[in-house]
Amino acid sequence: MRENQGTSESRLLRGVHRTLTGLHPALESLLAALVGMAVGAILMRIWGYNPWKAYAALFRGAYGSAFGRASSLARGVPLVFTAMTFAICMRAGMFNIGAEGQVFLGAAAAITVAFFHLPPGLHLIVGLVFAMIAGAAWSIGPALLKVTRGVHEVISTIMFNWIARFLVFFLVVNVLVDPRRAEKTLSIPVSARFPVLVSRTDLSYSIFLAIAFALVIYFVLWHTVVGYEIRAAGLNPTAARYGGINSKRTILLSFILGGIGAGLAGASIVMGQPPTYAMFSGLPMITNTGFDGMAVAMVGRNHPIGILVAAVFFGGLTAGGRTMQIFASTPLEVVRVVTGVIVITMAIPELLRIFPRIKGELVKILALIRKLHQKRASQSEESP
Amino acid sequence: MKRILTLLAVVLLGISLVGMIGLGNGKVALVLDVGGRGDLSFNDMGFWGAARAAEDFGLEVVDVSSATPADYLPNIQATSASGEYDLIIGVGFLLGDAMNAVAPNYPDQKYAAIDVDTFTANQPNIMNLVFKEEQMSALVGALGAMAAAHHGYRYVGAVLGMEIPVLFHFEAGYRFGMDWGLQKYMEHEGLAEKPEVGLLSVYTGSFDNIALGKSTTEAQLAQGAIAVYNVAGPLGIGDLEAITEYHLNARTETGPPYYFGVDANQDWMGFGMHTLASGMKLVDVAVYKAIESVVNGTFVGGSNVFELSNGGVKISKAKDLLDSIEAGLKGKRIEYADQYTIIENWAENRNTVPAWIWEAVDELEAAILDGSIVVPTANTTGEINAIRDKYPLL
Amino acid sequence: MDISQIGSILIITLHAMVPICLTAVGEIIGETAGLFNIGLEGILLTSAFTGVLGAKAGGAVVGLLVGMGTGAIISLIFSVINTYWKGNQMITGIGINLFALGFVAFGLIVLGSPGFHPVPPEGRLVAIRTPWGRLSPIIFVTLIVPFVAHWFLNRTRAGLILKATGESPEAADVAGIRVNLVRLLATTFGGILAGLAGAYISVSWIGSVTKQISAGRGFISLATVVFSGLNPLLALLGAFVFGLFESIAIWIRNLPAARMIPWQFVAMIPYVVTLLVVSGAIGRVRFPKSLGKPYIRE
Structure with a gap:
C-alpha cells in the first residue's frame, strides 16, 4: 500500500519535472507577468495607491463576472491578429512593427462595404477580403524596400505607420465620411457586421475568426513547406540560404501573411465592435492596436497557441484596468507600466536559469508533503 | 412615484x-x-x-x-x-x-x-x-479681423484640432465673424473695399501634441498673423508659449500678437499679458445644470442648447477675468500677489485695441442676441466647405 | 517670402533638429559598439518628464541633468539586459517604450495635473534673442556634439575599441577588450544624450511635458541613424533636413491657398522624404557586423 503510494508520488514528481521542462516558455511568460505586476505594485506603493486593492479590482473586473470575461475576450480579439503579424515576421527573423499602419488601412478598406449592398454573410466576407488585401498591400512596401534596397524593416515600417496614419486621417474625413455625422465614417451596415456573441457586451463572433486565423497560421508555419522556410530563415539565415531557401520570397511572404493579419485586426474592430461600427476622426478606436499586439506576441512566445492565451491575459489587463479605475480609484496607466515591464522581462533569456531553482523548491515541498503524509499515516496506524 | x-x-x-x-x-x-x-x-x-x-x-x-x-x-x-x-x-x-x-x-x-x-x-x-460655439467664435473672429486691419497685419490665425463637427462650428463662426469685422472696418474707416486680411488656419489632427501647437503658432506669427485662436484644447499651451516667447524676444509686454483662449476663460494665463479675449464654452456650467436638474427633480431628456442668450457660450469680459482669478486663487493656479498685476496687464493689453472695435464687437453680440444676425454653422464636411467657399479669407 | 520669414523657418527647424540630432548621435555611439536601441522614444518621453521635475526642484540646469541621469539609468538597464544577460535588444526596446507611456501618464496624474505639467518660468532654460525669434542654447551644444563624436569615433583609441567591439566582438575579446563593458558604457553614454534631448524638449523647447511629448522623435532619430551610416556629421545633416521639412510642412499647411491640398498629405512630407532618403542612402551604408546580436563567448 505504502509502496504503491511512493511510486505514484515519484511518478507525480517525474511528471511535474517533465511538465516544467516542457512548459519552460509558458512558465517564463508567467514569471514575466509576475515581475511586471510586482514592479507595477512597487510603483503604486511609492505613489500612494494600494496595489492589493488595485489588482484585486483588476482581476475581479477582468475575469470575475460574465460581463468582465466577455469584455476581456473582446479586448483580446484584435490583439490576436496584430500579435500574429509580429510573430510571423519574428519567426522569419524580422522585426515588423508595421502592424499599426496596416490596421489603419485594413479598417478603412473594411468601411468601404458601407457603399454597396450585398446579402448578409457575403457582405461580411467581402469586407474581410478588402481588409486583408489592404493590410497585405501596405505591408508589401517595407518588404520590397528590404528586398531591393536593404532598408531595415524597423525604419521603413515606422515611416509607413506615420504615412498610413495621415492617409487614413484623410480618408476618414473626406472619402469615407458619414454625410450626417462628420466626426465619423459611415457605419458598417448590419449585413456586414459580426453579430454580438454575448448580449449587452461588446464580444462578437469575430472571436472565432481570431481563433481560426491563429490556427491557420499555426498550420502554415508548422505543416507547410512555406512555413518551414520561414522558420528556417529565422532560425539560421545562413544555413537557410545554403539550403536553397529563397530569402526574398520568405521576406515577402511573411510580410504579406502578417499584413493580412493586421488588416483583419482593423476589420475585427470596425465590423465587430459595438456600438459605432465605424472609425472616428483622429482614429482613436484603432490607435495602438498594432503596438499592443507586439507585447501579446512576445508573451505568447510568437506561437499561435501562446498568443491566444496571452491575448486573453492582455485583454483582461485592459478590461480589468477599467474596473480597477472605477472601484479602486487607481489610474489605468498602471496597466501600461505593467505591460512594459513584462515585455522587458521577456527579453531576458537568462530567465530560464531561475527555473531549476523553482523546480528545486517544488521538489522540496513535495517531499515535505510526503513526510507529513507518512507521519499522519503512521499516526492513524497507531491510534486504533 | x-x-x-x-x-x-x-x-x-x-x-x-x-x-x-x-x-x-x-x-x-x-x-x-x-x-x-x-x-x-x-x-x-x-x-x-x-x-x-x-x-x-x-x-x-x-x-x-x-x-x-x-x-x-x-x-x-x-x-x-x-x-x-x-x-x-x-x-x-x-x-x-x-x-x-x-x-x-x-x-x-x-x-x-x-x-x-x-x-x-x-x-x-x-x-x-x-x-453654439459659432456664436462666440464669430465675436472672437470679428475682434481679430478688425484688430489686424487696425494694426496693419496681413492675417489672423487659428490652430484647430481634429476635423469634427464641434470644431466646424468654431471655424464657421470664426470665418463669418472675420468677414463681418472686415466689413465693419471698411464702413468705419470709409474705405472703398474690405481691408486685405486673411485667415491662417490649420487642423493639426491632434488634441495632445503641444509641440505641434507651438511650432504651428510660431509659423503663423512669422507669416504675419496678429493673433492665434486656440481651437485644440491643450495645444493652446503651446500656442501661448510661442506668443509669449515672441514678446520676450521683441521685448514687448502687451499688444499684438495676441492669443485667443478657448473653452475656459484663459485671459489670466501668462499674467494676463497676451490673451486679448477667450471664446468661452462653459462645459462646467452645462454639467452643473445637468446635475442640478437631477437634484431638483427637473431632469428632462432631449436637447439643451447653450448659447449666447443663456450664457452657455460667451466672449470673455472683465467680470469673467475676476471670476477666473477668484477660481485660480482657490485652485492655487494663481498667486495672491499676482492678481493685481494680471488685471493691470489685461487692461493694458485690451487698450492696445481701439475702443470703437470693442464697441463693434458688442454690437455684433447684441445683433446675435436679438436675432438680427444668425451666425452660420456647419456640421458636415460639405457644409464647412460651403462656408469656406463663401468666406475664403485669402 | 522675405528674409525674416526665412529666419523664422530656420529657427523652427533648428529647434526641431535638436532632439533628433542628439538622440541620433547617442544611438550612433551605441550602434557602433553593437547595440541597437529602439527604446529611444521611451527614453525621450521619460526624461522629458523627469526633466520637468528636476527643473521645478532646482532650475533648468538641474532639469537637464536629471533628464540625462534618467537616460543613463534606462540605458543602463537596457544594456545590462543586452550584454551580460544576452537579451533581445528589440524586445527590450519595445518594452521600454511601453513602460514609458504608462509611467509618464501615471506620473502626470500623481502630480495632480493629468495630461500635462508645465515648467515654471524660473525653471526654463534662458534663451538667446535674435531678430527672428528666441534660440535655445542647446542648439549650440547640438551643433558641437556631432563633431566631438566624429572626432572621438575616428581619431581616438577609445573610438577604435568601440568600432572593434561592434565589428568583431570575438576578435576584440581575444585582443583583451571587455566587450560587454564597452558596449554597456557606449549605450549608457548614448542614453545620456537621449536624456538630454528629452529634457530639452520639456525644459527648453516647449516648456511643459505631456503624455506623448516625444511624438515619434525617437523613431525618427533611428531613421536618421540609418541615413547617416553611423557618421555623426551626417546625422546632424539628417536631423536638420527632417526638421526643415517638418517646418516647411507646417508653413504650407497654414496658408489659405493650401486648402487645395489636403493637410494630411502635407503632413506626410517629412516621413516620405525620410523614407526616400533612407532607401537612397542605404546602398553605401555598412553597419557593424554584430549589430543587434548579443556577444556570446564560444
Missing part, C-alpha cells in the same frame, strides 16, 4: 442601497474620453463643473477615464449596471454612440451627454448638452 416604489421594494428586500436613496448624498459618474483629465478643455471643465456641483449638493463624483474608445461602451455599461449613480455624464462627442446603445436598457438611469446631438435626441433619459 416609481422611485418610491423602487425604494420600498429595496427596503423590503432588506438590501442597503444608502448611496442611491436621498439625492442629497448621491453619486455622479463622469465618463471621460481618451483625452482624460488635464486637457484644459471638455474633460477638465466637465470635471470642474461636476466638482462644484458635488460641493454644493453634497454629492460624490467619480471620474472614469477611458484607455481606448473601445472602453466607452463597457464604461457606460459598467456604471449603468452598478445602479449606484444618479447621473452618468459623458464628456465629449465620442461617447454618444455608447450612451445611445446603453441608455435604452436602463430606462431609469439618467444620462447627460456633452457635445452630442441629433442622433440621441429621441432618447428620453439622455440630456444632450450642446453649444
Whole structure:
C-alpha cells in the first residue's frame, strides 16, 4: 500500500519535472507577468495607491463576472491578429512593427462595404477580403524596400505607420465620411457586421475568426513547406540560404501573411465592435492596436497557441484596468507600466536559469508533503 | 412615484442601497474620453463643473477615464449596471454612440451627454448638452479681423484640432465673424473695399501634441498673423508659449500678437499679458445644470442648447477675468500677489485695441442676441466647405 | 517670402533638429559598439518628464541633468539586459517604450495635473534673442556634439575599441577588450544624450511635458541613424533636413491657398522624404557586423 503510494508520488514528481521542462516558455511568460505586476505594485506603493486593492479590482473586473470575461475576450480579439503579424515576421527573423499602419488601412478598406449592398454573410466576407488585401498591400512596401534596397524593416515600417496614419486621417474625413455625422465614417451596415456573441457586451463572433486565423497560421508555419522556410530563415539565415531557401520570397511572404493579419485586426474592430461600427476622426478606436499586439506576441512566445492565451491575459489587463479605475480609484496607466515591464522581462533569456531553482523548491515541498503524509499515516496506524 | 416604489421594494428586500436613496448624498459618474483629465478643455471643465456641483449638493463624483474608445461602451455599461449613480455624464462627442446603445436598457438611469446631438435626441433619459460655439467664435473672429486691419497685419490665425463637427462650428463662426469685422472696418474707416486680411488656419489632427501647437503658432506669427485662436484644447499651451516667447524676444509686454483662449476663460494665463479675449464654452456650467436638474427633480431628456442668450457660450469680459482669478486663487493656479498685476496687464493689453472695435464687437453680440444676425454653422464636411467657399479669407 | 520669414523657418527647424540630432548621435555611439536601441522614444518621453521635475526642484540646469541621469539609468538597464544577460535588444526596446507611456501618464496624474505639467518660468532654460525669434542654447551644444563624436569615433583609441567591439566582438575579446563593458558604457553614454534631448524638449523647447511629448522623435532619430551610416556629421545633416521639412510642412499647411491640398498629405512630407532618403542612402551604408546580436563567448 505504502509502496504503491511512493511510486505514484515519484511518478507525480517525474511528471511535474517533465511538465516544467516542457512548459519552460509558458512558465517564463508567467514569471514575466509576475515581475511586471510586482514592479507595477512597487510603483503604486511609492505613489500612494494600494496595489492589493488595485489588482484585486483588476482581476475581479477582468475575469470575475460574465460581463468582465466577455469584455476581456473582446479586448483580446484584435490583439490576436496584430500579435500574429509580429510573430510571423519574428519567426522569419524580422522585426515588423508595421502592424499599426496596416490596421489603419485594413479598417478603412473594411468601411468601404458601407457603399454597396450585398446579402448578409457575403457582405461580411467581402469586407474581410478588402481588409486583408489592404493590410497585405501596405505591408508589401517595407518588404520590397528590404528586398531591393536593404532598408531595415524597423525604419521603413515606422515611416509607413506615420504615412498610413495621415492617409487614413484623410480618408476618414473626406472619402469615407458619414454625410450626417462628420466626426465619423459611415457605419458598417448590419449585413456586414459580426453579430454580438454575448448580449449587452461588446464580444462578437469575430472571436472565432481570431481563433481560426491563429490556427491557420499555426498550420502554415508548422505543416507547410512555406512555413518551414520561414522558420528556417529565422532560425539560421545562413544555413537557410545554403539550403536553397529563397530569402526574398520568405521576406515577402511573411510580410504579406502578417499584413493580412493586421488588416483583419482593423476589420475585427470596425465590423465587430459595438456600438459605432465605424472609425472616428483622429482614429482613436484603432490607435495602438498594432503596438499592443507586439507585447501579446512576445508573451505568447510568437506561437499561435501562446498568443491566444496571452491575448486573453492582455485583454483582461485592459478590461480589468477599467474596473480597477472605477472601484479602486487607481489610474489605468498602471496597466501600461505593467505591460512594459513584462515585455522587458521577456527579453531576458537568462530567465530560464531561475527555473531549476523553482523546480528545486517544488521538489522540496513535495517531499515535505510526503513526510507529513507518512507521519499522519503512521499516526492513524497507531491510534486504533 | 416609481422611485418610491423602487425604494420600498429595496427596503423590503432588506438590501442597503444608502448611496442611491436621498439625492442629497448621491453619486455622479463622469465618463471621460481618451483625452482624460488635464486637457484644459471638455474633460477638465466637465470635471470642474461636476466638482462644484458635488460641493454644493453634497454629492460624490467619480471620474472614469477611458484607455481606448473601445472602453466607452463597457464604461457606460459598467456604471449603468452598478445602479449606484444618479447621473452618468459623458464628456465629449465620442461617447454618444455608447450612451445611445446603453441608455435604452436602463430606462431609469439618467444620462447627460456633452457635445452630442441629433442622433440621441429621441432618447428620453439622455440630456444632450450642446453649444453654439459659432456664436462666440464669430465675436472672437470679428475682434481679430478688425484688430489686424487696425494694426496693419496681413492675417489672423487659428490652430484647430481634429476635423469634427464641434470644431466646424468654431471655424464657421470664426470665418463669418472675420468677414463681418472686415466689413465693419471698411464702413468705419470709409474705405472703398474690405481691408486685405486673411485667415491662417490649420487642423493639426491632434488634441495632445503641444509641440505641434507651438511650432504651428510660431509659423503663423512669422507669416504675419496678429493673433492665434486656440481651437485644440491643450495645444493652446503651446500656442501661448510661442506668443509669449515672441514678446520676450521683441521685448514687448502687451499688444499684438495676441492669443485667443478657448473653452475656459484663459485671459489670466501668462499674467494676463497676451490673451486679448477667450471664446468661452462653459462645459462646467452645462454639467452643473445637468446635475442640478437631477437634484431638483427637473431632469428632462432631449436637447439643451447653450448659447449666447443663456450664457452657455460667451466672449470673455472683465467680470469673467475676476471670476477666473477668484477660481485660480482657490485652485492655487494663481498667486495672491499676482492678481493685481494680471488685471493691470489685461487692461493694458485690451487698450492696445481701439475702443470703437470693442464697441463693434458688442454690437455684433447684441445683433446675435436679438436675432438680427444668425451666425452660420456647419456640421458636415460639405457644409464647412460651403462656408469656406463663401468666406475664403485669402 | 522675405528674409525674416526665412529666419523664422530656420529657427523652427533648428529647434526641431535638436532632439533628433542628439538622440541620433547617442544611438550612433551605441550602434557602433553593437547595440541597437529602439527604446529611444521611451527614453525621450521619460526624461522629458523627469526633466520637468528636476527643473521645478532646482532650475533648468538641474532639469537637464536629471533628464540625462534618467537616460543613463534606462540605458543602463537596457544594456545590462543586452550584454551580460544576452537579451533581445528589440524586445527590450519595445518594452521600454511601453513602460514609458504608462509611467509618464501615471506620473502626470500623481502630480495632480493629468495630461500635462508645465515648467515654471524660473525653471526654463534662458534663451538667446535674435531678430527672428528666441534660440535655445542647446542648439549650440547640438551643433558641437556631432563633431566631438566624429572626432572621438575616428581619431581616438577609445573610438577604435568601440568600432572593434561592434565589428568583431570575438576578435576584440581575444585582443583583451571587455566587450560587454564597452558596449554597456557606449549605450549608457548614448542614453545620456537621449536624456538630454528629452529634457530639452520639456525644459527648453516647449516648456511643459505631456503624455506623448516625444511624438515619434525617437523613431525618427533611428531613421536618421540609418541615413547617416553611423557618421555623426551626417546625422546632424539628417536631423536638420527632417526638421526643415517638418517646418516647411507646417508653413504650407497654414496658408489659405493650401486648402487645395489636403493637410494630411502635407503632413506626410517629412516621413516620405525620410523614407526616400533612407532607401537612397542605404546602398553605401555598412553597419557593424554584430549589430543587434548579443556577444556570446564560444
